[in-house]
Amino acid sequence: MINPAHSTLTKVRGGAVRVENVRRHYGAVKALDGVSIDVAPGEFLALLGPSGSGKTTLLMTIAGFEVPDSGRIFVDDVDMTRVTPNKRNLGMVFQRYALFPHMTLRDNVAFPLRMRGVSQVERSERADKVLSTVGLGGYGDRLPAQLSGGQQQRVALARAIVYEPPVLLMDEPLSALDKNLRERMRLEIKQLQKSLGITVVFVTHDQEEALVMADRVAVLDQGQLVQEGEPRALYEQPGSPFVAGFLGETNFMDGQLVETGAQGAAIRLGTGAVLPITTGVGLSKDIRLAVRPEYITISGTQPKGAALEGKLQEIIFAGSATILLVDSGLGELINVRVPSSMDFTGLATGGKVWLTWRPDAARAFSA
């Protein structure tokens, strides 16, 4: 268990990172295609994207392992673009921890201090203290191979913060851990980050991880920054079908824009059902509607207003939530997520159901 209260690390001033129009092409592959992003001191930024989106290349460019074809990287207003990795003074946690297998945990953690000319006695002392901060006090003499994955992860974290770097880079550090441990580590890392005041740039392909941990999420796709924002804003107001689909689950429904005057706009779906949307401004005639499964209300009786009619195909119990699959005749089944504590009377597999949602819960995009 990581305990920031036991930390002897002084609160560092988090560094500001500025990525300026960075390009990196490998032949025809555009790993990074003009990405710009600012990370504020002390901020936790998650770089989220599918594999091949360029998120890892971006992290490696900040770390100095990749040199951009064009564009610049600044840390605290110092141009780092051509600075070698060993001179950047950034902390980094690798996906598979990258602990030195021939060194004890103490020597692993003391390594960056040794490179900075800290005396043998002092660096052992500091390494031991940081090891206790990450819950591994007394493990200093062990070798990495004698630890579990979660413990190795903590050592990698200890090694990356022991020299109090202004910025900590993390490359999918939790992806190798099992689910329970992963969920606990998310919160622990988050707490440690807050108490240290360190700036974190965190690469992940796990949208839930990004939402839980980050102050701000930047979504990348095909080498470009698609959208960035606070987790909730990004989740509720995705700027494109890609973001809507990648960040959380979404039901997509295709239809036509119907003007309904001063009250707002509406969409006519393929089945003929007309449902209100907040605004039609700036949308083309053909539109694609995105509705989150948990924002849909399902009912076995026909409600008064506009509703989408369908047949309840399946009820799937998934612990705290229950998933209902509804065939509305639009092609793909509509996914509805309700709390398992909901009253299910009147809802039976094969029966008729009506789906409704608040207009502001649906996002419309030009198709």
Added chain:
Amino acid sequence: MSGATGKSFDLKASLTLILPVAAMLAIFFVVPLSTLLEQSLFKPEFGLSNYTKVLTNDLYLTILLRTLRLSVFVTLLTLFLGYPVALTMARVSNRTAFLMAIGVMLPLWTAVLVRSYAWIVLLQRKGLVNEFLINTGIISQPLRMLYTEGAVILATTHVLLPFMILSIYSVIRSIPKELTLASANLGAGGMDTFRLVTLPLSMPGVYSGVLMVFIISLGFYITPALLGGPETLMMSTLIGQQTTETLDWGLAGALSVILLIITLMLVALFGRVLRLEAKGA
């Protein structure tokens, strides 16, 4: 469960599988070896006379020490020439590494005899090296290079270098790239990363390469026989003389057994070092 499973064989299947090799080793290795041992003890009459002859005769002891000394030289040379090559091979792109590997392996695919004669062509009195040095005016009299210790060390190093390179390369290649990245990220320059990360992690390859080259050069025959002279006589050539010229099988047996015992002792010693290293890593 009987028979072979996905991962392991039962005892019967295992024995069946190793039987051909075990039989071959028994017939072509254990039998001649026991014969040698027997002859060293019984020819011309029962006793340790052959062994006392070897261990009290200055000539034989000189040859033994020379063999050990040359083997050490060859081992060190292959190590210092081979390590940088192995390190480079592990760091360049796959394509370049493949081309380098072919370059390293090419001598292995050429018969030792051919390579030894090639060295004779190069090193003899009117050979390429002497002609070149005389024509460029660096020397006026041809140097005596052939039939010297230097020639034997040079040619043996040439033959054994691939073993050292491949042994070290395979280990360096298996060191995860992330470790060198982590080392750089933590503030280490290229030299520190090599000294503190790459070198210690490559030691198993160094040990196995050193062991292999040293043992092979202890008993190396063709190259010393062709490129060495009377004053560079080695154990293997000496044993060869006893069996083909003087026909003193008892002495040949004693020399072989002594060489074998030295080799086994070294293997045991290295085994200890390797085991300690494995525990440490």
